[in-house]
Amino acid sequence: MGLIIIQGRSPIVIGGSSRRGVDGVSVASVGINEDKHLIITLTNGVTHDAGQLPSSAEVEALARQLQAITERVKALEDGAVNPDPDPEPEIPENALAGPGGGLLVSASGKYLVFAANAGTTPANALTHQNGELLTNSAGQILTSGEAAV
Known part of the structure; x- marks a missing residue:
């Protein structure tokens, strides 16, 4: 069988033929438990704990930091010598x-x-x-x- 590249919804086969096999395991459900952990359940019944989700305050703090970094990078790209006057x-x-x-x-x-x-x-x-x-x-x-x- 050749190399298969998935692009969008259509597989592209390079150097060989493709045939459809048995469907694999997929995600059956995703939820958040009482401890604020992301729980992923697969179609074969296996459950994975993907870890604790951040609080809204943590997400907001990270968003502010990302915004500041983005603004600094943009200022540097625009030729600023000191993009952060503060x-x-x-x-x-x-x-x-x-x-x-x-x-x-x-x-x-x-x-x-x-x-x-x-x-x-x-x-x-x-x-x-x-x-x-x-x-x-x-x-x-x-x-x-x-x-x-």
Whole structure:
């Protein structure tokens, strides 16, 4: 049998003849379970968990980052020397780093920082899903600070 290339809906056979075989396995259904995982069920009954779907905030943050990158690339293509007139934000001194040393950033693109507990809850304070403030052993409140680019 020759090389078969699928283009659109019509196979193109190069160097041989084609014959239709038995239909293979295909996708029977796609759904999202209660844990927000994409579940794919095949016609042979096999089910695959394709992983957890991102939250809308994560998708929006990624969309904003992609838009900024697209605008920079377009400006460079148009001959701009400095396509981003806004300076990079300074990294806060109290920005948190993960185990690998990389700075921790929220889904909305803000550095995670600890703020001194001044007796009032800052508007950008982060909470556990049960509503409790996230704090460190010194009583500082975890907040989302300056935008990370």
